[in-house]
Amino acid sequence: xxxxxxxxxxxxxxxxxxxxxxxxxxEDGRIKGVAARADAPDGAAVIDLPDHxxxxxxxxxxxxxxxxxxxxxxxxxxxxxxxxQEVLEGVRHAAEMLDCGFTTVRDVGTFRAFADVALRxxxxxxxxxxxxxxxxxxxxxxxxxxxxxxxLAVDTDQIVxxxxxxxxxxxxDQTRATVRQxxxxxxxxxxxxxTGAPQTLGTNPASPELxxxxxxxxxxxxxxxxxxxxxxxxxxxxxKRAVRAGxxxxxHGSLLDNEAIDLMSQAGTYxxxxxxxxxxxxxxxxxxxxxxxxxxxxxLVADAQRESFSRCVAAGVRIAFGSDCGMFPHxxxxxxxxHYVKNGLSPTQAILSATLWAAELMGWEDRIGSIxxxxxxxxxxxxxxxxxxxxxxxxxxxxxxxxxxxxxR
Numbered sequence: 001x002x003x004x005x006x007x008x009x010x011x012x013x014x015x016x017x018x019x020x021x022x023x024x025x026x027e028d029g030r031i032k033g034v035a036a037r038a039d040a041p042d043g044a045a046v047i048d049l050p051d052h053x054x055x056x057x058x059x060x061x062x063x064x065x066x067x068x069x070x071x072x073x074x075x076x077x078x079x080x081x082x083x084x085q086e087v088l089e090g091v092r093h094a095a096e097m098l099d100c101g102f103t104t105v106r107d108v109g110t111f112r113a114f115a116d117v118a119l120r121x122x123x124x125x126x127x128x129x130x131x132x133x134x135x136x137x138x139x140x141x142x143x144x145x146x147x148x149x150x151x152l153a154v155d156t157d158q159i160v161x162x163x164x165x166x167x168x169x170x171x172x173d174q175t176r177a178t179v180r181q182x183x184x185x186x187x188x189x190x191x192x193x194x195t196g197a198p199q200t201l202g203t204n205p206a207s208p209e210l211x212x213x214x215x216x217x218x219x220x221x222x223x224x225x226x227x228x229x230x231x232x233x234x235x236x237x238x239x240k241r242a243v244r245a246g247x248x249x250x251x252h253g254s255l256l257d258n259e260a261i262d263l264m265s266q267a268g269t270y271x272x273x274x275x276x277x278x279x280x281x282x283x284x285x286x287x288x289x290x291x292x293x294x295x296x297x298x299x300l301v302a303d304a305q306r307e308s309f310s311r312c313v314a315a316g317v318r319i320a321f322g323s324d325c326g327m328f329p330h331x332x333x334x335x336x337x338x339h340y341v342k343n344g345l346s347p348t349q350a351i352l353s354a355t356l357w358a359a360e361l362m363g364w365e366d367r368i369g370s371i372x373x374x375x376x377x378x379x380x381x382x383x384x385x386x387x388x389x390x391x392x393x394x395x396x397x398x399x400x401x402x403x404x405x406x407x408x409r
Contacts, residue, residue, distance in 0.1 A: 002027045002044040003403065006037055007054035007381055013356040014370045016348055018387060024054060026377040029403035033373045047409050049381045049398060055351065056369055057103025057131075057378030057401065058393070059358035060333055062230075062251055062272045062322025065097065065119060065130075066090040066110035070327045072281070072290025074201035075111060076151040079160055083112045090119045094130025096330040099407050101396035103378035104132040104358075104368050106322075108230055108251060109191045111149065113138035113166035117186040129406065132378075134362055136230065137187030138167035140178060140218055145209040146197035146232065172217045175210075179221040190222045190229045192247070194238035198281070198297035199327065205234035205301055206255055208241065216245040228363065230272070234301055236260040243269050249320065249361060253312070254305035261308075265315045270361045273309045274324035275339035278302035281327070306343050313344035320361040321354035334394040337386075347390040377403040 003026040010019045023040060025032040040046055067078075067086040078086075097105060107116045120133040141147030148168050149160050167182065169175045179190055194210050196203030203209070219229045228248035233239045236257040239250050243263045249270040253260075264271065281290065281298045313319065321340070323333040340350040359369025367376050381398035398408030 002032070002041050004040040004044045004046045005049060005054055005379065005400075006046060007049040007052045009053050009385065010034065010371060011053055011055040011351065011387065012371065013056055013352055014372065016352070018053070018385065024371060024379065026400070026403050029377055031371060031373055031375045031377050034371065047405070049409070052381040052383055052397065053385050054371070054379055054381045055386070056355045056371055057380055057399070058101045058354045059104045059321065059362070059369060060097065060102045060323050060325070060354065061106040061249070061320045061358050061361055062274060062324050063097065063105040063107050063330075063333075064109065064324070064326025065093045065105065065107050065330070066112060066115045067326070069329055070199055072199065072285055072288060072294045074151045074199070074291065075149055078111050078149060078164060079152075083115055083163060086110065086112045087115045087118055090115065091122070091128045091130070093326070093330045094119060094123060094128065097325070097333065098129055098131050098399060098401065099396075100331060100333050101380040101393070101399055102131050102333060103380070103399065103401045104362070104364070106134045106189065106230075106362055107136060109136045109139045109147065111139070111147070111164050113163040114185050131401070132368070134188035135186070136189055136191035137182045137185060139191055139193050140167045140169055140175065140182070141193040142209045143168055143170055144202065145193055146195065146200040146203045147193040150203065151201045169214065172213050175214045175217040176221050179218050183222070183225045183227065187227075189227050190218055192218050192229060192231050192242070194231045194233040194242050195235045197232065197234070198301060199294055201291065201293055205297055207235060208238045210238070212241040212245065215241055215247065219246040239264070243267050251322065252301075252305065253308055254301035256308040256311065261312055261315050261317060264312065264317045268318060270318045270320045271309070271312050272320050272322035272361075273305060274322055274327070274336070275306055275309060275343060276332070276336045277324040277327050278305060279339070280332070284328075310344040318357065318361070319345065319349070319353045320358045334396070337390045337393045341390050348387050350390055351386060351393070381408070
């Protein structure tokens with residue numbers, strides 16, 4: 001079946017320009033081409049989108065679809081929930097992300113190992129509604145680190161289900177073996193937890209948690225399997241370790257110094273920064289009953305992260321959109337765009353961070369992130385022009401994934 005989308009304007013991310021008077025032809029789930037509005041094939045279904053901008057489906061490179069929305073109480077409570085409950089929560093979140101216009105996500109970790117892979121397979125099979133997914137499978141983390149289950153009593157610590165600690169490693173050999181297992185069970189990328197995290201009780205975001213050799217070992221095995229490493233890293237020392245080891249992206253990057261920024265710029269390492277997340281915690285955390293430790297650590301990183309982001313933009317560091325939704329409700333993922341603009345990106349650059357640049361980070365620039373012949377027909381439309389008012393991306397009216405309309409007309 002052929003479908004023709006007729007918007008007011010099209011955003012050409014490849015050439016960074018608005019195109020008027022054109023239509024997008026979709027056939028068999030792919031973009032066939034961009035044509036004059038009057039050249040719609042006979043018998044094609046026509047979808048008019050007056051006063052709307054059509055752009056590629058959005059991409060979020062830092063999501064957590066599995067499990068409940070973070071409640072700021074640490075993660076020991078996960079022992080009271082089953083993997084099935086976590087995945088079923090993910091089904092709802094996946095649908096929310098798609099409705100917000102995010103047709104592709106990079107899910108960068110779940111404590112319940114491979115729950116994200118199960119969700120990805122359910123989406124790909126067509127059982128549930130959701131975006132295309134790349135999955136990390138399990139966190140690669142140190143004992144007691146930000147990807148471990150902390151805060152349990154000593155006499156209960158040994159009864160944690162194995163899938164909640166699948167990626168806990170100590171030493172180079174165990175890191176290599178665990179990364180091989182994670183990839184063998186269906187992960188598309190490796191997520192290493194290089195520093196502490198604001199939300200994990202008992203950890204310090206500024207402090208290293210994996211050695212340089214452990215990070216390097218993870219990158220070596222990932223590279224052998226043709227996949228990338230995403231490094232959760234707030235502190236500058238661990239950012240430098242990860243960049244030197246060959247990590248593809250730095251997640252968060254809150255406490256960067258000039259050397260870390262220079263290294264990222266020179267190496268072509270992507271920054272995936274979750275600027276809205278810290279604001280959400282600051283404004284809602286106390287009302288939601290967040291632990292005082294979490295609120296204090298959020299204060300530590302919030303302003304510093306915004307400053308680090310602005311300095312990275314000025315230094316030419318590659319930026320890819322990442323909301324960290326799951327720490328806050330997925331329906332608010334689009335709020336991140338305005339914070340990227342506020343802290344240094346132009347509106348067009350902010351859109352590129354969630355389309356073309358994000359696709360490049362994921363290694364999928366040959367299929368998503370741009371409106372081009374042969375690419376997946378993953379398309380969204382918003383009222384108005386997001387290159388002039390980035391806030392319109394917080395409310396997406398029309399979503400098509402793989403040539404099928406999943407929201408709107």
